[in-house]
Amino acid sequence: MQSISLLSLVVSDYDTAIEFYTKKLGFVLLEDTILSETKRWVRVAPARSDGCGLLLAKAATDEQKSRVGNQTGGRVFLFLETDDIARDLSLLKANEVTIVRGPSEESYGTVAVFADCFGNLWDLIEPKR
Numbered sequence: 199m200q201s202i203s204l205l206s207l208v209v210s211d212y213d214t215a216i217e218f219y220t221k222k223l224g225f226v227l228l229e230d231t232i233l234s235e236t237k238r239w240v241r242v243a244p245a246r247s248d249g250c251g252l253l254l255a256k257a258a259t260d261e262q263k264s265r266v267g268n269q270t271g272g273r274v275f276l277f278l279e280t281d282d283i284a285r286d287l288s289l290l291k292a293n294e295v296t297i298v299r300g301p302s303e304e305s306y307g308t309v310a311v312f313a314d315c316f317g318n319l320w321d322l323i324e325p326k327r
Contacts, residue, residue, distance in 0.1 A: 204241065204253045205276070209316060210266045212238050215254045218315040222293040223278075225252075244278065252276075267317030274311060274319040283308045283324035290322070 209215040212230075219225040219242045228241040228251060236258065243251030257263040269275055280286045283301055290297060290312055298319060300310030307325040314320065 202250050204251050206253045206255045207276075207318070208257050208262055208265050208269060209254050210257055210263065212240055212254060212256055214315060216240060216242070219252070219254070222290070222295050222315070224289065267314075269318065272319075274321045276318065277321045277323060280322060280324050283310065283322060286322055 207215075216227060216230070220227050224245055225242040226245050228243055229239060230241075231239040233239055237256065240254040241251050242254060243249075257266050287297070287301060287310055296313040298311040298313055300322075301308050302310070305326075307323050309324075310322045312320050312322060
């Protein structure tokens with residue numbers, strides 16, 4: 199059996215990313231290990247999730263820095279599934295997270311798009327049950 203355990207998300211600053219993901223989105227900081235003077239191993243994941251998490255990777259080169267906030271050329275990059283989109287949208291708005299569009303009803307469920315503190319686009323999806 200195989201599974202994807204982490205996705206690497208290039209960020210400009212570890213602490214800014216940790217603050218956003220834990221305070222604004224309610225994710226859990228799973229690990230923050232110092233590897234060198236400039237590199238840390240930082241993992242976050244949604245609370246009460248047993249699925250894939252994010253590795254927050256600080257951009258180290260000019261090429262990596264150019265990708266911060268736009269790793270997919272402007273497309274939605276990450277997908278956060280919820281059992282209550284109204285509740286989670288209220289939390290995002292209360293935490294001043296940028297809602298880009300939605301919510302809207304789609305064939306697969308209700309979806310809204312939000313941006314993280316770096317500009318990466320996320321779909322927040324409540325699937326049809």
